[in-house]
């Protein structure tokens with residue numbers, strides 16, 4: 001879609017959300033001064049909202065809807081109604097002028113399942129609202145409904161329940177699609193022991209915090225980065241501090257070349273219950289192209305080694321990687337399913353700011369291929385006995401699709417459901433960690449971010465824990 005667009009609105013505060021939708025229709029060329037103008041105006045009078053959209057691309061250069069707003073609701077709910085109505089109007093206009101539709105309709109947020117839960121909790125027919133009010137396709141509505149149903153055995157919204165997140169933002173090399181803060185090990189090797197020392201202090205403070213707040217910890221998740229890329233002694237020293245009485249303990253090992261016999265032994269001895277061995281692709285030419293610097297044989301070696309222990313294993317794949325067509329992706333899905341991991345997560349490539357692919361101008365906008373790949377993964381997973389149990393969407397994702405976690409029955413990852421549905425408090429540790437405090441009564445979530453990069457984290461030292469303590473306990 002190469003038409004140039006100049007988008008504007010009289011409600012600047014909603015501009016970013018409107019633009020997300022515009023970008024989904026016009027991923028390549030958008031918002032140019034010399035583009036075709038689409039101008040959206042909102043007028044709110046008493047209970048009535050009028051949305052006017054003017055554009056020469058429209059049959060009569062003009063579109064207008066009038067809808068009643070429920071003014072008995074609180075201010076936030078009123079704003080939500082205004083945004084929903086105006087975004088649906090914009091979606092209808094963009095659909096008319098481009099003759100295209102989006103699988104998730106006017107929804108641009110990252111958590112469709114959370115919205116589905118909220119609608120259900122408010123006594124509404126969530127599937128009907130998805131299809132009729134948000135223009136979500138039948139197939140995606142069914143997927144969201146299925147996920148909400150499947151995750152019900154681990155979905156828990158209860159006061160004083162939390163998860164502990166630990167970030168080790170270090171990787172052996174940088175993948176070309178990566179936009180995380182993760183640093184290459186060769187560049188930060190000297191800082192790793194210092195980082196782990198400060199992280200251990202933060203974890204000891206975290207333990208005290210958990211005792212004082214009375215949170216029940218249901219899961220611990222060590223992510224990154226690639227936590228298994230750091231030296232064995234540092235790795236053990238961090239993991240041995242992570243007994244919070246949780247029922248699930250995940251280490252996102254990820255890169256197969258870092259999963260050694262020693263690392264597996266350390267994870268086993270420290271009580272880890274779930275790890276990931278992430279191929280992303282089973283095609284060597286793709287692995288070379290995306291900067292993973294490991295082989296397909298490494299994937300099988302790591303997987304076989306992990307299978308000697310009792311861990312549940314997750315494997316990640318990415319659809320629409322550079323150089324891959326449908327057959328290449330199908331091969332990866334078939335290989336992953338043949339290994340029979342407890343969890344299989346299928347991502348759709350998102351071109352995020354800061355990634356090498358984005359800087360190089362790689363185009364992932366082929367909706368047709370992306371949809372075929374994702375549909376194939378869904379069918380193959382279902383045939384092999386997996387069910388979808390969590391999902392999220394990202395900005396700039398191929399085909400406006402989603403990432404879906406599949407699981408063998410009863411093997412759902414608690415942390416993935418908690419973090420995506422925002423049903424628990426998260427106590428985050430390490431550089432880049434973001435703690436989230438949930439107030440069940442108001443459904444409000446407050447955030448407290450740790451410093452992002454290793455350098456800043458190290459420079460702040462123990463002030464990181466103090467800030468978090470104040471956030472959770474309100475202390476000075």
Ligand code: SF4
Pocket residue numbers: 170171173174175177178179180182224225226254255
């Ligand atoms: S393994 Fe993950 S965090 Fe590390 S560079 Fe690749 S995408 Fe980024």
